[in-house]
Amino acid sequence: MRMKSLVPALYILFLMLPIYWLVAMSFKTTNEILAGFSLFPQTWTFANYIEIFTDPTWYWGYINSIIYVTMNTVISVLVALPAAYAFSRYSFVGDKQLFFWLLTNRMAPAAVFALPFFQLYSAVGLFDTHIAVALAHCLFNVPLAVWILEGFMSGVPKELDETAYVDGYSFPRFFVTIFLPAIKSGVGVAAFFCFMFSWVELLLAKTLTAVAAKPIAAVMTRTASSAGYELGLLAAAGTLTIIPGAIVIYFVRNYIAKGFALGRV
């Protein structure tokens, strides 16, 4: 039994090492970083973090990212809910083909869409807005949300719907007051995944923005190349991008395994 728990322990250690190094780096001074190897910061400094929180280019990067990620999560879950209900409860002409077509969009390489997306969103006048990135991320998040919600909804017995209708509930009232509470963990998990994939994606977010809606990830790459070798600053910015993920993951910790299985266990 002791031997067995060694496997996850070693794995977690392996996962934490690069993260530790990033965090340790963010508290070092540039001099210390360039002077050579040190396992812990010798002289602790918060200068890197102070610079990020006082420079508008930096902290607006975070605000921009959080704005479009939130928009995307809300849009994706809202449109996916009725669609997932339809897929889980009804059969209609072309349902299987439609479902498969939705999933194929999850397979499209983002690199393929970068240039056409730029042209499309420029043409409709949405270039460099938060909503442009939020809508673009729907390409892969909406199919995923439909897939997850459909899994959770299929786990709810159909008798629930039928009983509600017999009791005289209208469809919207049934959906909001009875059905939604029954699948609330599924909604949470779907929202978590939308947040996750919108937060980590960079290529489309960078292509669709210039100044006003520039995401933190793009600020990082540009600063890294323009300001030369400011590793400490880069490490601090990277460390701060881990925090929102760590917060949302804490909220779904009890559903996370089932969520990754898309509700299908």
Place this chain on the structure above:
Amino acid sequence: MKTQNQRAWWFVTPVLLLVAFNALIPMMTVVNYSVQETFGDNLFFWQGLDWFEQVLKSERFHNALGRQLFFTFMILIIEVPLGIAIALAMPKKGPWVPFCLVTMALPMLIPWNVVGAMWNIFTLPDIGLLGYFMNHTLGISYDMTQDPVAAWVTIIIMDVWHWTSLVVLLAYAGLVSIPNAYYQAAEIDGASNWAIFRFIQLPKMKTVLTIAVLLRFMDSFNIYTEPFVLTGGGPGNSTTLLSIDLVKIALGQFDLGPAAAMSLIYFAITLFASWLFYTLMTLNDNKS
């Protein structure tokens, strides 16, 4: 049994419109480019299928595709068995379960360019933890900006670090859904650990493992940001995977025609392979 109801189309209409706007219009743009030649000024000339022929015959494409297939193969062959092994060793209940799940999922929530930057800092020869350990403690020469082998090992380990947890979490979800009675029955029959794995755990994990293999295939085949930030496709072209090459052609050289043709071929390969995996892995379900 599902009810026949054509009005269900109203429920899927918002999704349909939203995804179609994002998928069909850009896709038509790509198709449009792929059959035309341009000399700027928005002047386009009909080119037929020449670009497709050119891409399919070009050595550059073959090389990038070869590297991509090798990368995806390595990812699947390492991450899937490793993920199952870790899931099997994880505690089934108790206070450590949420801790394991949260720490394991953490790498997946880090923006992809930060993952690349983090591994860059981690592997710097003289000041990175791994780089210093390899070069100065073990005395093995390690510099991924110089050595293609080191670059390859690094991008594979980085992806194992980044995504093995996906397989772990999926396999774990399958494992905890197995009722205890199955294990008790196996114990009465005196089944070996291997027999328990082969006849109880593996069949129960089949659905989730199908999802895991599909997702890992698609995402590793489409990977762009992490290796681009870490190695920039180098040294030389040694880690220029398909997406990296595609972006180089489309946005670097602005060769829209060949880039569009390559995009469509790329997408077709992903679709076909995903369909193949899905069909093979669900083959037995349909028979029984």
